[in-house]
Amino acid sequence: MILSTLQASEVAGLYSTAEMANLALRLGLSGITLASGVGKLVDPEGSSQAIGDFGLPSRWVGFFAIALPLAECLAGLALLSDATSPSASLALAAMFCAFGVGIANLLRQDKAPPCNCFGAIHSEPVSKFTLLRVTVLAALALVCYNLPVFPLVRGWAGFAILVPTYLLAGLGVKKWARKKLKDKTYRRLGVGQRIPSVRLRNGSWLQNALPDAKKSLLFLTAPDCCPCAQLKGTFSQWAPLLGEHLPVVELVALVKDQELNPIDGITSYGIDRNSFRRFLCPTPGAILVDRNGTILEPPVSGAEQIEALIRLSLRADESASEGNFS
Amino acid sequence: MITFTCYDCVVAIEGPPAVTPYIEAAGFELGNEKPTEKPLLAFRIEQNGNNYNLYQEDTLSCQNQTLALISEVIISRVHGAVCFTRSEVTFLRGDVVKESNLACVFAGDSFTGQTRLAQAYRSGSASTYSQHFAVLNDAGEFLPYPAASLPSDGLKASKMFLLQYHPQSTPDLPPASVSSGVGSLHLLTLVRGHEEAIQSAMPRLARAIQGTEIYKGIRGEAKAALRSISRI
Numbered sequence: 185m186i187l188s189t190l191q192a193s194e195v196a197g198l199y200s201t202a203e204m205a206n207l208a209l210r211l212g213l214s215g216i217t218l219a220s221g222v223g224k225l226v227d228p229e230g231s232s233q234a235i236g237d238f239g240l241p242s243r244w245v246g247f248f249a250i251a252l253p254l255a256e257c258l259a260g261l262a263l264l265s266d267a268t269s270p271s272a273s274l275a276l277a278a279m280f281c282a283f284g285v286g287i288a289n290l291l292r293q294d295k296a297p298p299c300n301c302f303g304a305i306h307s308e309p310v311s312k313f314t315l316l317r318v319t320v321l322a323a324l325a326l327v328c329y330n331l332p333v334f335p336l337v338r339g340w341a342g343f344a345i346l347v348p349t350y351l352l353a354g355l356g357v358k359k360w361a362r363k364k365l366k367d368k369t370y371r372r373l374g375v376g377q378r379i380p381s382v383r384l385r386n387g388s389w390l391q392n393a394l395p396d397a398k399k400s401l402l403f404l405t406a407p408d409c410c411p412c413a414q415l416k417g418t419f420s421q422w423a424p425l426l427g428e429h430l431p432v433v434e435l436v437a438l439v440k441d442q443e444l445n446p447i448d449g450i451t452s453y454g455i456d457r458n459s460f461r462r463f464l465c466p467t468p469g470a471i472l473v474d475r476n477g478t479i480l481e482p483p484v485s486g487a488e489q490i491e492a493l494i495r496l497s498l499r500a501d502e503s504a505s506e507g508n509f510s
Numbered sequence: 511m512i513t514f515t516c517y518d519c520v521v522a523i524e525g526p527p528a529v530t531p532y533i534e535a536a537g538f539e540l541g542n543e544k545p546t547e548k549p550l551l552a553f554r555i556e557q558n559g560n561n562y563n564l565y566q567e568d569t570l571s572c573q574n575q576t577l578a579l580i581s582e583v584i585i586s587r588v589h590g591a592v593c594f595t596r597s598e599v600t601f602l603r604g605d606v607v608k609e610s611n612l613a614c615v616f617a618g619d620s621f622t623g624q625t626r627l628a629q630a631y632r633s634g635s636a637s638t639y640s641q642h643f644a645v646l647n648d649a650g651e652f653l654p655y656p657a658a659s660l661p662s663d664g665l666k667a668s669k670m671f672l673l674q675y676h677p678q679s680t681p682d683l684p685p686a687s688v689s690s691g692v693g694s695l696h697l698l699t700l701v702r703g704h705e706e707a708i709q710s711a712m713p714r715l716a717r718a719i720q721g722t723e724i725y726k727g728i729r730g731e732a733k734a735a736l737r738s739i740s741r742i
Contacts, residue, residue: 372574421619422620425621425622425623425675425676426621481576481579482561482574482575484579488586488587489572489575489583491586491620492579492582493579494621495582496578496579496582
Protein backbone atom coordinates (compact mmCIF):
# COMPACT_ATOMS: atom_id res chain seq x y z
CA MET A 185 0.00 0.00 0.00
CA ILE A 186 2.85 2.33 0.93
CA LEU A 187 4.80 1.57 -2.21
CA SER A 188 1.86 1.95 -4.50
CA THR A 189 1.03 5.35 -2.94
CA LEU A 190 4.67 6.35 -3.39
CA GLN A 191 4.83 5.36 -7.02
CA ALA A 192 1.57 7.12 -7.81
CA SER A 193 2.71 10.30 -6.11
CA GLU A 194 6.09 10.33 -7.84
CA VAL A 195 4.46 9.95 -11.22
CA ALA A 196 2.10 12.78 -10.45
CA GLY A 197 5.06 14.99 -9.37
CA LEU A 198 3.47 15.67 -6.01
CA TYR A 199 6.67 15.73 -3.91
CA SER A 200 9.53 18.15 -3.80
CA THR A 201 13.21 17.13 -3.97
CA ALA A 202 13.52 17.96 -0.25
CA GLU A 203 10.74 15.53 0.60
CA MET A 204 12.32 12.87 -1.58
CA ALA A 205 15.66 13.48 0.17
CA ASN A 206 13.86 13.10 3.51
CA LEU A 207 12.51 9.76 2.34
CA ALA A 208 15.91 8.54 1.19
CA LEU A 209 17.55 9.60 4.45
CA ARG A 210 14.87 8.01 6.60
CA LEU A 211 15.07 4.70 4.73
CA GLY A 212 18.87 4.74 4.76
CA LEU A 213 19.27 5.72 8.42
CA SER A 214 16.56 3.30 9.47
CA GLY A 215 18.34 0.46 7.64
CA ILE A 216 21.66 1.38 9.27
CA THR A 217 20.22 1.54 12.79
CA LEU A 218 18.30 -1.70 12.31
CA ALA A 219 21.45 -3.53 11.19
CA SER A 220 23.47 -1.92 13.97
CA GLY A 221 20.89 -2.69 16.68
CA VAL A 222 20.18 -6.27 15.67
CA GLY A 223 23.91 -6.95 15.08
CA LYS A 224 24.62 -5.89 18.66
CA LEU A 225 21.71 -7.86 20.13
CA VAL A 226 22.93 -11.03 18.40
CA ASP A 227 26.37 -10.69 20.06
CA PRO A 228 25.66 -9.52 23.63
CA GLU A 229 29.16 -10.43 24.87
CA GLY A 230 30.78 -8.39 22.12
CA SER A 231 28.42 -5.50 22.92
CA SER A 232 29.24 -5.63 26.64
CA GLN A 233 32.95 -5.66 25.82
CA ALA A 234 32.57 -2.69 23.47
CA ILE A 235 30.56 -0.68 26.01
CA GLY A 236 33.29 -1.37 28.58
CA ASP A 237 35.99 -0.44 26.05
CA PHE A 238 34.30 2.93 25.60
CA GLY A 239 34.98 3.58 29.27
CA LEU A 240 31.62 3.05 30.96
CA PRO A 241 31.80 1.85 34.57
CA SER A 242 31.24 -1.89 34.95
CA ARG A 243 27.89 -1.51 36.73
CA TRP A 244 26.39 0.23 33.69
CA VAL A 245 27.81 -2.09 31.05
CA GLY A 246 25.13 -4.79 31.28
CA PHE A 247 22.29 -2.26 31.08
CA PHE A 248 23.72 -0.33 28.12
CA ALA A 249 24.65 -3.53 26.26
CA ILE A 250 20.89 -4.20 25.96
CA ALA A 251 19.48 -0.66 26.09
CA LEU A 252 21.67 0.80 23.33
CA PRO A 253 20.79 -1.71 20.57
CA LEU A 254 17.12 -1.63 21.59
CA ALA A 255 17.15 2.16 21.37
CA GLU A 256 18.76 1.91 17.93
CA CYS A 257 16.06 -0.49 16.71
CA LEU A 258 13.28 1.71 18.12
CA ALA A 259 14.82 4.83 16.58
CA GLY A 260 14.98 3.04 13.24
CA LEU A 261 11.29 2.15 13.51
CA ALA A 262 10.26 5.64 14.68
CA LEU A 263 12.19 7.16 11.80
CA LEU A 264 9.85 5.49 9.31
CA SER A 265 6.66 6.78 10.89
CA ASP A 266 5.74 10.30 9.72
CA ALA A 267 4.59 11.44 13.15
CA THR A 268 7.72 10.37 15.02
CA SER A 269 10.28 10.86 12.24
CA PRO A 270 11.54 14.37 13.28
CA SER A 271 12.05 13.45 16.93
CA ALA A 272 13.63 10.14 15.93
CA SER A 273 16.05 11.99 13.60
CA LEU A 274 17.00 14.30 16.43
CA ALA A 275 17.45 11.40 18.87
CA LEU A 276 19.55 9.57 16.32
CA ALA A 277 21.74 12.65 15.74
CA ALA A 278 22.26 12.87 19.52
CA MET A 279 23.12 9.16 19.66
CA PHE A 280 25.67 9.46 16.85
CA CYS A 281 27.14 12.55 18.53
CA ALA A 282 27.53 10.67 21.82
CA PHE A 283 29.17 7.82 19.95
CA GLY A 284 31.46 10.33 18.22
CA VAL A 285 32.50 11.83 21.57
CA GLY A 286 33.29 8.32 22.84
CA ILE A 287 35.40 7.58 19.75
CA ALA A 288 37.23 10.93 20.00
CA ASN A 289 37.96 10.19 23.65
CA LEU A 290 39.45 6.80 22.73
CA LEU A 291 41.52 8.29 19.90
CA ARG A 292 42.79 10.98 22.27
CA GLN A 293 44.09 8.20 24.53
CA ASP A 294 45.68 6.41 21.54
CA LYS A 295 43.33 3.47 22.01
CA ALA A 296 41.87 1.50 19.14
CA PRO A 297 39.49 -1.17 20.46
CA PRO A 298 36.95 -2.71 18.06
CA CYS A 299 34.14 -0.16 17.52
CA ASN A 300 31.46 -2.89 17.44
CA CYS A 301 29.47 -0.45 15.25
CA PHE A 302 27.38 -3.21 13.66
CA GLY A 303 27.87 -5.84 16.36
CA ALA A 304 28.19 -9.31 14.90
CA ILE A 305 27.78 -7.99 11.36
CA HIS A 306 30.81 -5.73 11.22
CA SER A 307 33.34 -4.30 13.61
CA GLU A 308 36.68 -2.63 13.01
CA PRO A 309 39.23 -0.95 15.25
CA VAL A 310 38.26 2.59 16.21
CA SER A 311 39.99 5.06 13.89
CA LYS A 312 39.65 8.54 12.46
CA PHE A 313 37.55 6.97 9.72
CA THR A 314 35.09 5.66 12.32
CA LEU A 315 34.86 9.17 13.78
CA LEU A 316 34.30 10.64 10.32
CA ARG A 317 31.60 8.07 9.61
CA VAL A 318 29.57 8.81 12.76
CA THR A 319 30.01 12.55 12.21
CA VAL A 320 28.57 12.19 8.70
CA LEU A 321 25.71 10.04 10.05
CA ALA A 322 24.96 12.62 12.77
CA ALA A 323 24.96 15.36 10.12
CA LEU A 324 22.63 13.32 7.88
CA ALA A 325 20.26 12.74 10.81
CA LEU A 326 20.18 16.51 11.41
CA VAL A 327 19.57 17.17 7.72
CA CYS A 328 16.73 14.65 7.84
CA TYR A 329 15.26 16.51 10.85
CA ASN A 330 15.30 19.81 8.96
CA LEU A 331 13.75 18.47 5.76
CA PRO A 332 9.98 18.43 5.18
CA VAL A 333 8.58 15.04 6.15
CA PHE A 334 7.72 12.77 3.25
CA PRO A 335 4.32 11.17 3.83
CA LEU A 336 5.46 7.56 4.13
CA VAL A 337 3.54 6.01 7.00
CA ARG A 338 0.51 7.87 8.22
CA GLY A 339 -1.91 7.06 10.99
CA TRP A 340 -2.52 3.86 12.88
CA ALA A 341 -3.30 1.91 9.73
CA GLY A 342 0.09 2.70 8.24
CA PHE A 343 1.78 1.96 11.56
CA ALA A 344 0.00 -1.38 11.77
CA ILE A 345 1.59 -2.35 8.47
CA LEU A 346 4.98 -0.80 9.31
CA VAL A 347 5.61 -2.69 12.57
CA PRO A 348 5.34 -6.26 11.20
CA THR A 349 7.29 -5.25 8.09
CA TYR A 350 10.04 -3.81 10.27
CA LEU A 351 10.05 -6.89 12.49
CA LEU A 352 10.31 -9.10 9.43
CA ALA A 353 13.25 -7.06 8.18
CA GLY A 354 14.75 -7.37 11.67
CA LEU A 355 14.45 -11.15 11.53
CA GLY A 356 16.23 -11.19 8.17
CA VAL A 357 19.06 -9.07 9.61
CA LYS A 358 19.20 -11.35 12.67
CA LYS A 359 19.69 -14.41 10.46
CA TRP A 360 22.45 -12.62 8.57
CA ALA A 361 24.10 -11.45 11.80
CA ARG A 362 23.97 -14.97 13.28
CA LYS A 363 25.72 -16.33 10.20
CA LYS A 364 28.38 -13.62 10.45
CA LEU A 365 28.89 -14.41 14.14
CA LYS A 366 29.37 -18.08 13.34
CA ASP A 367 31.96 -17.25 10.66
CA LYS A 368 33.88 -14.99 13.00
CA THR A 369 37.37 -16.31 13.60
CA TYR A 370 38.87 -16.70 17.07
CA ARG A 371 38.88 -13.34 18.76
CA ARG A 372 40.91 -12.19 21.68
CA LEU A 373 41.23 -9.05 23.68
CA GLY A 374 43.70 -6.50 22.38
CA VAL A 375 45.79 -3.60 23.61
CA GLY A 376 43.63 -0.58 24.48
CA GLN A 377 40.54 -2.66 25.27
CA ARG A 378 39.17 -2.84 28.79
CA ILE A 379 39.07 -6.10 30.70
CA PRO A 380 35.56 -7.60 30.55
CA SER A 381 33.10 -6.10 33.03
CA VAL A 382 32.59 -9.13 35.22
CA ARG A 383 31.48 -9.67 38.78
CA LEU A 384 33.72 -11.56 41.18
CA ARG A 385 32.44 -14.29 43.50
CA ASN A 386 32.43 -11.76 46.35
CA GLY A 387 29.94 -9.61 44.42
CA SER A 388 32.24 -6.72 43.56
CA TRP A 389 33.25 -5.71 40.04
CA LEU A 390 36.69 -6.85 38.89
CA GLN A 391 37.44 -3.36 37.60
CA ASN A 392 36.94 -1.98 41.12
CA ALA A 393 39.08 -4.71 42.66
CA LEU A 394 42.20 -3.88 40.64
CA PRO A 395 45.19 -2.60 42.64
CA ASP A 396 45.83 1.13 42.55
CA ALA A 397 49.12 0.68 40.69
CA LYS A 398 50.44 1.97 37.37
CA LYS A 399 50.18 -1.56 36.07
CA SER A 400 49.24 -4.91 37.45
CA LEU A 401 49.15 -8.46 36.18
CA LEU A 402 45.93 -10.46 35.95
CA PHE A 403 46.92 -14.10 36.32
CA LEU A 404 44.19 -16.33 34.86
CA THR A 405 43.95 -19.86 36.21
CA ALA A 406 41.53 -22.75 36.59
CA PRO A 407 41.50 -25.44 39.32
CA ASP A 408 41.55 -28.30 36.79
CA CYS A 409 44.45 -26.91 34.76
CA CYS A 410 47.72 -28.77 35.52
CA PRO A 411 50.11 -26.18 34.06
CA CYS A 412 48.28 -23.59 36.22
CA ALA A 413 49.03 -25.56 39.39
CA GLN A 414 52.68 -25.82 38.42
CA LEU A 415 52.93 -22.12 37.65
CA LYS A 416 51.12 -21.18 40.86
CA GLY A 417 54.01 -22.76 42.78
CA THR A 418 56.49 -20.57 40.89
CA PHE A 419 54.29 -17.51 41.42
CA SER A 420 54.25 -18.05 45.15
CA GLN A 421 58.07 -17.68 45.03
CA TRP A 422 57.93 -14.63 42.78
CA ALA A 423 54.99 -12.94 44.47
CA PRO A 424 56.72 -11.21 47.39
CA LEU A 425 59.36 -9.95 45.00
CA LEU A 426 56.97 -8.84 42.29
CA GLY A 427 54.54 -7.34 44.77
CA GLU A 428 56.46 -4.09 45.02
CA HIS A 429 56.74 -3.40 41.29
CA LEU A 430 54.06 -5.45 39.61
CA PRO A 431 51.05 -6.40 41.75
CA VAL A 432 49.55 -9.72 40.72
CA VAL A 433 45.84 -10.51 40.90
CA GLU A 434 44.86 -14.13 40.37
CA LEU A 435 41.51 -14.81 38.72
CA VAL A 436 40.32 -18.36 39.18
CA ALA A 437 37.57 -19.81 36.98
CA LEU A 438 35.28 -21.67 39.36
CA VAL A 439 32.20 -23.81 38.87
CA LYS A 440 29.31 -23.54 41.32
CA ASP A 441 30.56 -24.96 44.61
CA GLN A 442 34.28 -24.97 43.97
CA GLU A 443 36.43 -23.42 46.67
CA LEU A 444 39.07 -20.82 46.03
CA ASN A 445 42.61 -22.03 46.73
CA PRO A 446 44.65 -18.81 46.81
CA ILE A 447 48.40 -18.45 46.29
CA ASP A 448 50.37 -17.18 49.28
CA GLY A 449 51.06 -13.48 49.00
CA ILE A 450 48.81 -12.97 45.98
CA THR A 451 45.31 -11.52 45.88
CA SER A 452 43.05 -14.21 44.46
CA TYR A 453 39.45 -13.86 43.31
CA GLY A 454 37.01 -16.53 42.22
CA ILE A 455 34.98 -15.87 39.11
CA ASP A 456 32.15 -17.69 37.41
CA ARG A 457 33.30 -19.83 34.45
CA ASN A 458 30.92 -18.17 32.00
CA SER A 459 32.29 -14.76 32.94
CA PHE A 460 35.82 -16.14 32.73
CA ARG A 461 35.28 -17.16 29.10
CA ARG A 462 34.91 -13.50 28.21
CA PHE A 463 38.66 -13.02 28.76
CA LEU A 464 39.22 -15.14 25.61
CA CYS A 465 42.55 -16.31 27.01
CA PRO A 466 43.57 -19.95 27.56
CA THR A 467 44.84 -20.85 31.04
CA PRO A 468 47.35 -20.28 32.45
CA GLY A 469 47.12 -16.80 31.04
CA ALA A 470 48.15 -13.31 31.98
CA ILE A 471 46.97 -9.84 31.06
CA LEU A 472 48.88 -6.67 31.88
CA VAL A 473 46.43 -3.90 32.79
CA ASP A 474 46.49 -0.38 34.20
CA ARG A 475 44.50 0.73 37.24
CA ASN A 476 41.39 1.32 35.05
CA GLY A 477 41.53 -2.14 33.57
CA THR A 478 42.85 -1.08 30.17
CA ILE A 479 44.95 -3.78 28.54
CA LEU A 480 48.57 -2.62 28.06
CA GLU A 481 50.13 -5.57 26.21
CA PRO A 482 48.63 -8.43 24.18
CA PRO A 483 47.38 -11.16 26.57
CA VAL A 484 49.72 -14.15 26.88
CA SER A 485 49.29 -17.84 27.66
CA GLY A 486 51.67 -20.39 29.09
CA ALA A 487 54.48 -20.17 31.63
CA GLU A 488 57.11 -19.15 29.10
CA GLN A 489 55.15 -16.19 27.75
CA ILE A 490 53.96 -15.12 31.20
CA GLU A 491 57.55 -14.99 32.45
CA ALA A 492 58.58 -13.05 29.34
CA LEU A 493 55.74 -10.57 29.88
CA ILE A 494 56.71 -10.01 33.52
CA ARG A 495 60.35 -9.56 32.55
CA LEU A 496 59.49 -7.04 29.83
CA SER A 497 57.10 -5.17 32.08
CA LEU A 498 59.66 -4.82 34.86
CA ARG A 499 62.37 -3.81 32.44
CA ALA A 500 60.19 -1.17 30.85
CA ASP A 501 59.02 0.26 34.12
CA GLU A 502 61.06 3.34 34.87
CA SER A 503 59.98 3.31 38.47
CA ALA A 504 61.70 -0.07 38.73
CA SER A 505 65.05 1.54 37.91
CA GLU A 506 65.85 1.08 41.56
CA GLY A 507 63.96 -2.20 41.50
CA ASN A 508 65.87 -5.31 41.29
CA PHE A 509 64.97 -8.10 38.95
CA SER A 510 66.97 -10.41 36.79
CA MET B 511 68.15 -14.37 8.02
CA ILE B 512 69.66 -13.48 11.39
CA THR B 513 72.15 -16.01 12.72
CA PHE B 514 74.29 -16.21 15.79
CA THR B 515 76.08 -18.80 17.84
CA CYS B 516 76.08 -19.24 21.57
CA TYR B 517 78.65 -21.69 22.98
CA ASP B 518 78.96 -23.09 19.43
CA CYS B 519 75.21 -23.74 19.19
CA VAL B 520 73.83 -22.19 16.00
CA VAL B 521 70.60 -20.21 16.15
CA ALA B 522 68.81 -18.96 13.03
CA ILE B 523 65.97 -16.44 12.98
CA GLU B 524 64.02 -15.73 9.84
CA GLY B 525 62.17 -12.50 10.41
CA PRO B 526 62.21 -8.72 10.46
CA PRO B 527 65.53 -6.94 11.15
CA ALA B 528 63.75 -5.08 13.97
CA VAL B 529 64.34 -8.15 16.15
CA THR B 530 68.12 -7.56 16.05
CA PRO B 531 68.39 -4.92 18.84
CA TYR B 532 66.53 -7.19 21.27
CA ILE B 533 68.88 -10.11 20.57
CA GLU B 534 71.97 -7.90 20.82
CA ALA B 535 70.74 -6.38 24.08
CA ALA B 536 70.78 -9.89 25.55
CA GLY B 537 74.51 -10.10 24.80
CA PHE B 538 74.47 -12.26 21.67
CA GLU B 539 76.79 -11.34 18.79
CA LEU B 540 74.99 -11.57 15.47
CA GLY B 541 76.74 -12.91 12.39
CA ASN B 542 75.97 -12.12 8.75
CA GLU B 543 77.08 -15.33 7.12
CA LYS B 544 74.76 -18.24 6.50
CA PRO B 545 75.23 -21.07 9.04
CA THR B 546 77.34 -23.92 7.66
CA GLU B 547 75.78 -26.47 9.98
CA LYS B 548 72.16 -27.18 10.80
CA PRO B 549 70.97 -24.72 13.45
CA LEU B 550 70.21 -26.09 16.88
CA LEU B 551 67.26 -23.71 16.99
CA ALA B 552 65.50 -22.30 13.94
CA PHE B 553 62.85 -19.62 14.41
CA ARG B 554 60.58 -17.86 11.97
CA ILE B 555 58.77 -14.62 12.77
CA GLU B 556 55.78 -13.66 10.65
CA GLN B 557 53.88 -10.40 10.80
CA ASN B 558 50.27 -10.73 11.93
CA GLY B 559 48.54 -7.37 11.65
CA ASN B 560 50.32 -5.01 13.99
CA ASN B 561 51.89 -7.92 15.87
CA TYR B 562 53.86 -11.05 15.08
CA ASN B 563 53.66 -14.85 15.22
CA LEU B 564 56.65 -16.95 16.24
CA TYR B 565 57.32 -20.40 14.83
CA GLN B 566 60.03 -22.77 16.01
CA GLU B 567 60.69 -25.02 13.02
CA ASP B 568 57.07 -25.21 11.84
CA THR B 569 55.40 -25.18 15.24
CA LEU B 570 53.51 -22.05 16.21
CA SER B 571 54.98 -20.91 19.55
CA CYS B 572 53.54 -17.42 20.03
CA GLN B 573 50.58 -15.86 18.32
CA ASN B 574 49.85 -12.17 17.82
CA GLN B 575 52.53 -10.85 20.15
CA THR B 576 54.84 -7.87 20.18
CA LEU B 577 58.33 -8.24 18.79
CA ALA B 578 59.74 -7.50 22.26
CA LEU B 579 57.89 -10.46 23.80
CA ILE B 580 58.75 -12.75 20.90
CA SER B 581 62.43 -11.81 21.26
CA GLU B 582 62.22 -12.53 24.97
CA VAL B 583 60.80 -15.98 24.26
CA ILE B 584 63.55 -16.66 21.68
CA ILE B 585 66.25 -15.58 24.13
CA SER B 586 64.77 -17.75 26.87
CA ARG B 587 64.71 -20.77 24.52
CA VAL B 588 68.29 -20.16 23.45
CA HIS B 589 69.43 -20.09 27.09
CA GLY B 590 67.47 -23.27 27.75
CA ALA B 591 68.79 -25.10 24.69
CA VAL B 592 72.41 -24.10 25.32
CA CYS B 593 72.44 -25.29 28.93
CA PHE B 594 70.89 -28.60 27.88
CA THR B 595 73.37 -29.10 25.05
CA ARG B 596 76.72 -28.21 26.64
CA SER B 597 77.28 -30.84 29.31
CA GLU B 598 81.03 -30.11 29.61
CA VAL B 599 80.23 -27.03 31.70
CA THR B 600 77.81 -26.24 34.53
CA PHE B 601 75.24 -23.50 34.18
CA LEU B 602 74.24 -21.67 37.35
CA ARG B 603 71.47 -19.09 37.27
CA GLY B 604 73.04 -15.71 38.02
CA ASP B 605 75.34 -12.95 36.83
CA VAL B 606 79.09 -12.48 37.05
CA VAL B 607 81.13 -9.28 37.06
CA LYS B 608 84.88 -9.06 36.54
CA GLU B 609 86.98 -7.10 39.00
CA SER B 610 90.79 -7.12 39.19
CA ASN B 611 90.88 -10.21 36.98
CA LEU B 612 88.69 -12.11 39.42
CA ALA B 613 85.03 -13.07 39.15
CA CYS B 614 82.39 -11.79 41.53
CA VAL B 615 79.31 -14.01 41.30
CA PHE B 616 75.72 -12.94 42.01
CA ALA B 617 73.79 -16.20 41.99
CA GLY B 618 70.02 -16.36 42.18
CA ASP B 619 66.88 -17.53 40.43
CA SER B 620 64.53 -15.56 38.16
CA PHE B 621 63.13 -12.34 39.67
CA THR B 622 65.49 -12.36 42.64
CA GLY B 623 67.30 -9.23 41.52
CA GLN B 624 70.75 -10.56 40.63
CA THR B 625 71.03 -8.75 37.30
CA ARG B 626 70.15 -5.43 38.87
CA LEU B 627 72.62 -5.91 41.69
CA ALA B 628 75.35 -6.94 39.24
CA GLN B 629 74.58 -3.85 37.15
CA ALA B 630 74.87 -1.62 40.18
CA TYR B 631 78.09 -3.34 41.25
CA ARG B 632 79.77 -3.03 37.87
CA SER B 633 79.16 0.73 37.74
CA GLY B 634 82.35 1.00 39.77
CA SER B 635 85.62 -0.56 38.60
CA ALA B 636 84.04 -3.88 37.69
CA SER B 637 82.78 -4.88 34.23
CA THR B 638 80.11 -7.28 33.01
CA TYR B 639 81.50 -10.76 32.55
CA SER B 640 78.53 -13.07 32.36
CA GLN B 641 74.76 -12.51 32.05
CA HIS B 642 71.88 -14.87 32.84
CA PHE B 643 74.21 -17.78 33.63
CA ALA B 644 77.37 -18.11 35.67
CA VAL B 645 79.14 -20.89 33.76
CA LEU B 646 81.64 -23.18 35.47
CA ASN B 647 84.26 -25.32 33.73
CA ASP B 648 85.99 -28.44 35.07
CA ALA B 649 88.74 -26.34 36.67
CA GLY B 650 86.13 -24.52 38.72
CA GLU B 651 86.64 -21.30 36.76
CA PHE B 652 83.83 -19.06 35.60
CA LEU B 653 83.46 -18.56 31.84
CA PRO B 654 81.91 -15.57 30.11
CA TYR B 655 78.33 -16.00 28.89
CA PRO B 656 76.88 -15.47 26.32
CA ALA B 657 79.81 -16.04 24.00
CA ALA B 658 79.93 -17.20 20.40
CA SER B 659 82.04 -20.25 21.21
CA LEU B 660 82.79 -22.12 24.38
CA PRO B 661 85.71 -20.25 26.01
CA SER B 662 88.71 -22.30 27.11
CA ASP B 663 89.88 -20.05 29.95
CA GLY B 664 87.91 -18.53 32.78
CA LEU B 665 88.30 -16.58 35.97
CA LYS B 666 88.57 -17.75 39.54
CA ALA B 667 85.86 -16.39 41.80
CA SER B 668 86.80 -14.12 44.65
CA LYS B 669 83.34 -13.63 46.12
CA MET B 670 79.93 -15.17 45.68
CA PHE B 671 76.74 -13.45 46.78
CA LEU B 672 73.58 -15.46 47.35
CA LEU B 673 71.29 -12.56 48.12
CA GLN B 674 67.53 -12.62 48.05
CA TYR B 675 65.90 -9.31 47.13
CA HIS B 676 63.11 -8.32 49.45
CA PRO B 677 61.18 -5.10 48.75
CA GLN B 678 61.60 -2.34 51.28
CA SER B 679 63.98 -4.48 53.28
CA THR B 680 67.09 -2.41 53.98
CA PRO B 681 69.18 -4.42 56.36
CA ASP B 682 72.07 -2.31 57.47
CA LEU B 683 74.08 -5.39 58.27
CA PRO B 684 76.30 -6.87 55.57
CA PRO B 685 75.33 -10.33 54.32
CA ALA B 686 76.64 -13.15 56.45
CA SER B 687 79.54 -15.29 55.37
CA VAL B 688 78.53 -18.94 55.05
CA SER B 689 80.47 -22.18 54.91
CA SER B 690 81.30 -23.77 51.57
CA GLY B 691 78.86 -26.59 52.36
CA VAL B 692 75.91 -24.27 52.84
CA GLY B 693 77.00 -22.30 49.78
CA SER B 694 77.25 -25.43 47.64
CA LEU B 695 73.81 -26.62 48.67
CA HIS B 696 72.30 -23.28 47.72
CA LEU B 697 74.22 -23.15 44.44
CA LEU B 698 73.06 -26.65 43.50
CA THR B 699 69.46 -25.41 43.45
CA LEU B 700 70.50 -22.92 40.79
CA VAL B 701 72.05 -25.46 38.43
CA ARG B 702 70.26 -25.58 35.07
CA GLY B 703 70.53 -28.16 32.32
CA HIS B 704 70.16 -31.85 31.56
CA GLU B 705 69.47 -34.63 34.09
CA GLU B 706 73.13 -35.31 34.92
CA ALA B 707 73.87 -31.62 35.38
CA ILE B 708 73.70 -31.80 39.18
CA GLN B 709 76.05 -34.76 39.31
CA SER B 710 78.67 -33.11 37.13
CA ALA B 711 78.16 -29.79 38.92
CA MET B 712 79.31 -31.05 42.33
CA PRO B 713 83.08 -31.43 41.64
CA ARG B 714 83.12 -28.21 39.64
CA LEU B 715 81.38 -26.33 42.44
CA ALA B 716 83.79 -27.80 44.98
CA ARG B 717 86.74 -26.45 42.98
CA ALA B 718 85.03 -23.12 42.36
CA ILE B 719 84.33 -22.34 46.00
CA GLN B 720 87.82 -23.23 47.23
CA GLY B 721 89.23 -20.01 48.63
CA THR B 722 86.09 -18.09 47.73
CA GLU B 723 84.10 -16.05 50.20
CA ILE B 724 80.39 -16.84 50.04
CA TYR B 725 77.83 -14.43 51.46
CA LYS B 726 74.18 -15.15 51.95
CA GLY B 727 71.31 -12.98 53.13
CA ILE B 728 68.35 -10.77 52.38
CA ARG B 729 68.93 -7.48 50.71
CA GLY B 730 66.90 -4.35 50.05
CA GLU B 731 67.34 -1.93 47.17
CA ALA B 732 70.48 -2.32 45.09
CA LYS B 733 72.23 0.84 46.35
CA ALA B 734 71.68 -0.04 50.00
CA ALA B 735 72.85 -3.61 49.31
CA LEU B 736 76.02 -2.30 47.67
CA ARG B 737 76.76 -0.16 50.71
CA SER B 738 76.46 -3.28 52.88
CA ILE B 739 78.65 -5.28 50.50
CA SER B 740 81.31 -2.58 50.46
CA ARG B 741 81.64 -2.90 54.23
CA ILE B 742 82.66 -6.53 53.92
